[in-house]
Amino acid sequence: MDSVLLLGFTGLSVGALYFLLASGLSLVFGLMHVLSFAHGAYLSVCAYAAWIILDAWGTEGRTGWELVLACVIATVVGGLVAFLTELLLLRPLYKRDNLDQLLVTLGLSFVIVAVLRGIWGPEEHQISLPEWVKQTTAMGGANIPNDRFIIIGAAVLVFVLLQLILRRTRHGTIVRAGVENRDMVRALGIDVRQSFTLVFTLGGMAAGLAGALGAMYLRAVQPAIGDQFILFAFIVLIVGGLGSLSGALVAAVVVGLVQQFANFYIGSGAGDVITVALMAVMLLVRPQGLFGRTERVA
Amino acid sequence: MSAGTAVATAPVLELADVQASIGVSHILQGVSFTAPANAVTVVLGRNGVGKTTTLRAILGLVQRSGSIRFLGEQIEHVETSRIVRRGVAYVPEDRDVFRRLSVLENLKLAERKASPHRYDLVYDLFGELKTRSRQAAGSLSGGQQQMLSLARGLLNDNALMLIDEPTKGLAPKVVGDVVKVLERAREISTIVMVEQNLAVARRLADHVVVMSEGRVVIEGERDLLDDDNRMRRLLGLEAGGKGH
Numbered sequence: 001m002d003s004v005l006l007l008g009f010t011g012l013s014v015g016a017l018y019f020l021l022a023s024g025l026s027l028v029f030g031l032m033h034v035l036s037f038a039h040g041a042y043l044s045v046c047a048y049a050a051w052i053i054l055d056a057w058g059t060e061g062r063t064g065w066e067l068v069l070a071c072v073i074a075t076v077v078g079g080l081v082a083f084l085t086e087l088l089l090l091r092p093l094y095k096r097d098n099l100d101q102l103l104v105t106l107g108l109s110f111v112i113v114a115v116l117r118g119i120w121g122p123e124e125h126q127i128s129l130p131e132w133v134k135q136t137t138a139m140g141g142a143n144i145p146n147d148r149f150i151i152i153g154a155a156v157l158v159f160v161l162l163q164l165i166l167r168r169t170r171h172g173t174i175v176r177a178g179v180e181n182r183d184m185v186r187a188l189g190i191d192v193r194q195s196f197t198l199v200f201t202l203g204g205m206a207a208g209l210a211g212a213l214g215a216m217y218l219r220a221v222q223p224a225i226g227d228q229f230i231l232f233a234f235i236v237l238i239v240g241g242l243g244s245l246s247g248a249l250v251a252a253v254v255v256g257l258v259q260q261f262a263n264f265y266i267g268s269g270a271g272d273v274i275t276v277a278l279m280a281v282m283l284l285v286r287p288q289g290l291f292g293r294t295e296r297v298a
Numbered sequence: 299m300s301a302g303t304a305v306a307t308a309p310v311l312e313l314a315d316v317q318a319s320i321g322v323s324h325i326l327q328g329v330s331f332t333a334p335a336n337a338v339t340v341v342l343g344r345n346g347v348g349k350t351t352t353l354r355a356i357l358g359l360v361q362r363s364g365s366i367r368f369l370g371e372q373i374e375h376v377e378t379s380r381i382v383r384r385g386v387a388y389v390p391e392d393r394d395v396f397r398r399l400s401v402l403e404n405l406k407l408a409e410r411k412a413s414p415h416r417y418d419l420v421y422d423l424f425g426e427l428k429t430r431s432r433q434a435a436g437s438l439s440g441g442q443q444q445m446l447s448l449a450r451g452l453l454n455d456n457a458l459m460l461i462d463e464p465t466k467g468l469a470p471k472v473v474g475d476v477v478k479v480l481e482r483a484r485e486i487s488t489i490v491m492v493e494q495n496l497a498v499a500r501r502l503a504d505h506v507v508v509m510s511e512g513r514v515v516i517e518g519e520r521d522l523l524d525d526d527n528r529m530r531r532l533l534g535l536e537a538g539g540k541g542h
Contacts, residue, residue, distance in 0.1 A: 173403055177396040183359050184394045188408045188450065189382035 002142035013148040015256020016155030020210035021233035024203020030179035030243020038105035040230030041112035046074035046211030078208015086200040116223040179243040241292025316364035318355040327512035343509035344534040349492040387451035391462040393443040397436025413454035441472035461491040
């Protein structure tokens with residue numbers, strides 16, 4: 001029972017990190033029809049931002065607020081990098097094929113990782129965390145690391161905030177409508193490109209938060225930290241349904257849990273194989289994913 | 299204005315040699331016609347001749363070339379949302395309501411800043427939309443979705459309404475309701491409408507455009523529709539049918 005609980009919380013927290021990355025990717029693809037590879041690199045940049053802040057803080061006088069500050073700054077940095085990407089690299093390409101936009105995000109992800117490697121080297125840097133984050137909480141006979149609660153709580157908070165933005169604001173309504181039928185949004189006189197900026201920036205912010213929390217979870221940063229998450233975020237995206245935030249949440253939980261339990265009970269690496277197989281089965285049986293809609297042809 | 303009256307004012311819309319392609323298919327091969335002001339121009343033709351593409355080309359929803367003038371200004375290089383904000387409403391084929399949004403959200407999304415919002419008119423014409431304002435648009439019947447689509451078009455002050463097959467797939471009773479709405483709409487806006495239902499076309503048309511193979515083959519006033527056999531031949535309908 002104690003291992004089940006521990007695996008459950010670990011699976012949920014890993015799933016929460018996948019969700020943070022996939023939520024942005026899902027909205028970006030749903031509205032802009034762009035599969036962004038850059039969001040994994042945003043995660044890396046923001047993991048470094050969090051590491052720099054926590055490292056600069058030192059080990060004295062830790063209260064926990066420095067972790068909150070690191071998360072906030074990582075979120076802002078993620079949003080800023082994504083905003084600049086959309087403004088400078090993607091916007092000039094909107095009249096061209098979506099493949100061009102995908103290639104730009106892929107190229108950018110290589111550049112970002114290379115820059116991180118060039119500045120801080122290829123090696124891992126241990127991250128210094130407040131003591132209480134590294135401690136555990138006893139629950140049902142299991143000792144659950146406290147960082148699991150932080151990650152899960154942050155993902156729930158982001159899900160609620162995104163839902164509020166999508167359901168309570170005009171920009172959010174435009175995004176939801178654009179995911180359904182972008183041409184019809186334009187045909188109502190709405191410049192949907194403004195929403196592209198919003199969605200890409202929000203996605204970058206979520207990836208930025210995932211960077212700080214991912215660094216906390218792994219206790220270290222290295223240039224390709226985003227690569228560890230982006231593949232599974234894409235799996236979550238496909239299983240949940242492109243463009244569906246709720247789908248991303250459910251799929252992230254499923255993928256996170258399946259991965260952890262399979263790795264523990266079947267063998268190391270089995271979880272990765274099974275989640276990839278899950279994606280393949282989903283593509284064959286229900287290509288639109290759990291919550292996605294069938295693509296309009298005309 | 300009533301159907302059949304002479305049309306004598308300046309055109310709201312003028313198309314000259316408009317070409318459009320979708321993928322590798324060259325759909326419009328030089329479409330030219332004018333839509334007179336304060337009139338209903340009905341565009342007819344067999345399936346696949348480019349009627350819907352013509353409306354989408356006017357709005358810039360497909361790549362197009364040629365000359366398109368709206369209220370005397372060239373719009374063939376103008377982005378879709380800017381064209382619409384100049385005073386064009388689009389009621390697409392198959393309604394295209396946002397299914398996951400509520401009825402009210404669909405209407406709110408159609409609001410344009412520079413225009414007065416005619417909720418009184420919309421709720422007067424479609425009272426059901428008010429009572430169902432919180433309902434998901436995707437759960438409405440086909441007729442109700444058509445009403446919502448028309449309501450979005452009527453909400454703002456528009457110089458031109460582009461309406462694509464508004465009676466397609468609707469029950470006869472609902473077709474009658476839609477026609478009543480269109481008769482009201484013609485009082486406040488110029489209309490260019492694609493319509494395959496000859497009876498509806500005869501009731502509403504002031505001006506007629508018939509298309510074939512990506513071009514306009516006939517353009518004239520409403521009395522063109524009186525030659526039943528010719529129209530049926532042009533539209534690919536069986537002679538002696540129900541007038542649909």
